[in-house]
Amino acid sequence: MELLKRAILERGSVVNKDILKVDSFLNHQIDVGLYNSIGKEFKKRFENAHVTKILTIEASGIGIACIAAQYFSVPVLFAKKTESLNTDSDCYESKVYSFTRKRDYKIRVSKKFLNKEDKILIIDDFLANGKAAMGLADIVEQAGAEIAGIGIVIEKGFQEGGKILRQRGFRVESLAIIDSMDKGQIKFRE
Amino acid sequence: MELLKRAILERGSVVNKDILKVDSFLNHQIDVGLYNSIGKEFKKRFENAHVTKILTIEASGIGIACIAAQYFSVPVLFAKKTESLNTDSDCYESKVYSFTRKRDYKIRVSKKFLNKEDKILIIDDFLANGKAAMGLADIVEQAGAEIAGIGIVIEKGFQEGGKILRQRGFRVESLAIIDSMDKGQIKFRE
Numbered sequence: 001m002e003l004l005k006r007a008i009l010e011r012g013s014v015v016n017k018d019i020l021k022v023d024s025f026l027n028h029q030i031d032v033g034l035y036n037s038i039g040k041e042f043k044k045r046f047e048n049a050h051v052t053k054i055l056t057i058e059a060s061g062i063g064i065a066c067i068a069a070q071y072f073s074v075p076v077l078f079a080k081k082t083e084s085l086n087t088d089s090d091c092y093e094s095k096v097y098s099f100t101r102k103r104d105y106k107i108r109v110s111k112k113f114l115n116k117e118d119k120i121l122i123i124d125d126f127l128a129n130g131k132a133a134m135g136l137a138d139i140v141e142q143a144g145a146e147i148a149g150i151g152i153v154i155e156k157g158f159q160e161g162g163k164i165l166r167q168r169g170f171r172v173e174s175l176a177i178i179d180s181m182d183k184g185q186i187k188f189r190e
Numbered sequence: 191m192e193l194l195k196r197a198i199l200e201r202g203s204v205v206n207k208d209i210l211k212v213d214s215f216l217n218h219q220i221d222v223g224l225y226n227s228i229g230k231e232f233k234k235r236f237e238n239a240h241v242t243k244i245l246t247i248e249a250s251g252i253g254i255a256c257i258a259a260q261y262f263s264v265p266v267l268f269a270k271k272t273e274s275l276n277t278d279s280d281c282y283e284s285k286v287y288s289f290t291r292k293r294d295y296k297i298r299v300s301k302k303f304l305n306k307e308d309k310i311l312i313i314d315d316f317l318a319n320g321k322a323a324m325g326l327a328d329i330v331e332q333a334g335a336e337i338a339g340i341g342i343v344i345e346k347g348f349q350e351g352g353k354i355l356r357q358r359g360f361r362v363e364s365l366a367i368i369d370s371m372d373k374g375q376i377k378f379r380e
Contacts, residue, residue, distance in 0.1 A: 029303045030266040032259040059248035063266065066253035069222040076220040076253065082291070101272070113219045
């Protein structure tokens with residue numbers, strides 16, 4: 001997706017060969033116009049997937065999922081990372097290791113909101129090692145629902161997540177795949 | 191806002207006199223059509239406030255802020271609750287006590303994204319004791335920016351947050367104000 005790649009090049013910054021900062025438009029400050037283009041592109045790619053619900057994970061995935069859901073006319077469901085007093089006790093749970101936070105955390109989705117008839121589109125802002133997407137897929141499978149696909153805004157192609165998910169047979173659509181960021185140079189996959 | 195009140199009555203559930211569950215449409219599963227109506231209503235109420243940016247807090251505020259921002263044609267900025275490797279070190283910080291999580295947490299916004307010329311609309315899903323909104327307002331004031339107003343989806347009118355914020359001179363627009371939930375009966379403020 002050219003508009004996204006241009007935003008990454010012009011407004012992102014490479015911190016080191018592993019870390020890309022896109023906090024000026026994607027995951028801290030949000031360019032809602034760009035989110036709309038991203039949402040339309042997900043709709044185009046999953047046009048015939050008969051998506052019934054979009055599943056994402058807090059926090060950065062929520063805005064993207066909500067904007068995209070407008071084009072699919074389906075509800076959004078977001079997995080919660082922390083337990084609060086208001087969390088439903090009857091939940092599907094999965095464990096996710098976060099490399100950025102250097103610890104395991106549980107993700108939870110209330111059982112009320114997933115059922116066997118659902119065709120779920122999983123959406124997230126980043127795909128790196130794939131742990132978050134695997135946790136979400138695990139939850140969908142626990143519910144006996146179908147995974148229509150996985151929509152990612154930026155895939156770090158030099159990490160293993162995309163490969164693992166595709167080998168497991170999931171349809172992964174990443175709108176920009178970065179193959180390397182060596183010496184501060186972003187190389188996109190063709 | 192009648193559509194919202196109807197959703198609360200028909201799809202919400204009163205857990206006890208203090209806790210309202212709206213996780214089927216507002217803060218776990220999301221009815222994006224309702225979010226759109228909420229966004230339009232915020233635009234109507236803050237039509238002449240010359241908002242330059244919407245500020246919210248992760249996680250539930252993000253989707254509402256993104257959908258609302260479409261009507262204002264401004265960026266969204268969301269305060270982060272936890273420190274990760276990718277968090278900017280040059281941040282405005284404030285401390286917030288969460289009654290649902292029973293602990294203090296820090297919220298952070300990168301200094302890059304707030305400046306003196308900004309007129310900030312603060313948006314959140316709930317207003318109860320007002321701690322989150324006060325923390326966000328504190329951050330806006332640290333940046334020397336102006337607070338155009340505070341837009342809340344559901345205000346628990348029987349808690350003190352709304353009163354405190356209005357006494358501080360903020361324009362608070364809550365789309366539904368609940369005055370009591372005694373015996374499972376939701377009473378809205380007229």
